[in-house]
Amino acid sequence: MFISDDQAPQRRWLAEIITSQLDALNFDYELSPAWQPAGVLDAVQRHPGPNIYFLDIVLQKEINGIELASKIRDYDPDGFVVFVSVRDDLLPNTLDAMTAPTGFISKADLFDEAKFVPHVQQVLLVIKKRLQTLHQSPAPTLTLHSGALLLRLKLDEIVYCEKMHGLRTTRIVTVDQTYVVHKNLSAIKSQLTAGHFFNEFQSYALNFDQIVAIDFNKGLVKMTNGDQLTFSRGTIKKLRAYYQTQ
CATH class of the missing domain: 2.40.50.1020 (LytTr DNA-binding domain)
Structure with a gap:
């Protein structure tokens, strides 16, 4: 599982909230230390998944979150991309880039656990259901x-x-x-x-x-x-x- 956010306090808070919900839902996961785009892509090539990605759209790095998601799709077409951003207006751009996002969580409720956690739970329940379907599919x-x-x-x-x-x-x-x-x-x-x-x-x-x-x-x-x-x-x-x- 990857959390890519260039703001360290936000990244740490997201990691705490998301991992606690993953544990509550009995996910089998490992939180990758990689968060910068180059590190995420390098890790994904070695572990193609399907992985779970929580990506900020506005990354002050060589590429933004939408471009990162597009590159991730080259290596992990079945992965689960969730955008976590204050830029709700960029949601149409994530679809135009064919990133096939699983969800979008607004940062408007960031640091408000009572309001933010239900959004995370909703997304993770969708992911869990889809993973169960993938695991039930017979191996080719x-x-x-x-x-x-x-x-x-x-x-x-x-x-x-x-x-x-x-x-x-x-x-x-x-x-x-x-x-x-x-x-x-x-x-x-x-x-x-x-x-x-x-x-x-x-x-x-x-x-x-x-x-x-x-x-x-x-x-x-x-x-x-x-x-x-x-x-x-x-x-x-x-x-x-x-x-x-x-």
């Missing part, structure tokens, strides 16, 4: 029939898929096991659209969330299970191009 899976074998694998547990050269066969490497199936890799890739996969390589599909390190000069990609995949310079440039657009 890859389902394959290969001869007498039926596979149903969670996409987030797939490390990578590799085409077996010369054969109509694909090797699927998961976090704890490896499967060889008689399926074209292209057919498998058609089911890898809901996860975070890079499907532009002819012979591989890589789970971005399972990549540990990339050496673009040597064409090496290290995965979480310890496997180190080697690609030609012509091939690895496709992956470099992807990261340059992000």
Whole structure:
């Protein structure tokens, strides 16, 4: 959970009020010390969430709260953005910027706990309900029939898929096991659209969330299970191009 407000007394008071309500509603959360835009964005890239963000609109920093929310959406599209600001007139701007805010709390009642807390409670109840819905949604899976074998694998547990050269066969490497199936890799890739996969390589599909390190000069990609995949310079440039657009 992030609270971004450039006024230290207001930020501390908000943190006390919001965390007490999170505790009362039995949220599982951790309050990040990051509050400046650059720090928030750095933390979000490492922990994409969905997170909860309480953002002041008028930040005396390199970007304002609306611009910060817009950038957050690049990394945490399902996160919950709540604007806390004295600038009620800027509410339409938050919608125009497509920040998809969960709520807007006016600072008119700041430091008045009796008036402010109900606004926080209302927003947190909405967030809790939506989180419960997200958790109830089934995890996206890859389902394959290969001869007498039926596979149903969670996409987030797939490390990578590799085409077996010369054969109509694909090797699927998961976090704890490896499967060889008689399926074209292209057919498998058609089911890898809901996860975070890079499907532009002819012979591989890589789970971005399972990549540990990339050496673009040597064409090496290290995965979480310890496997180190080697690609030609012509091939690895496709992956470099992807990261340059992000």
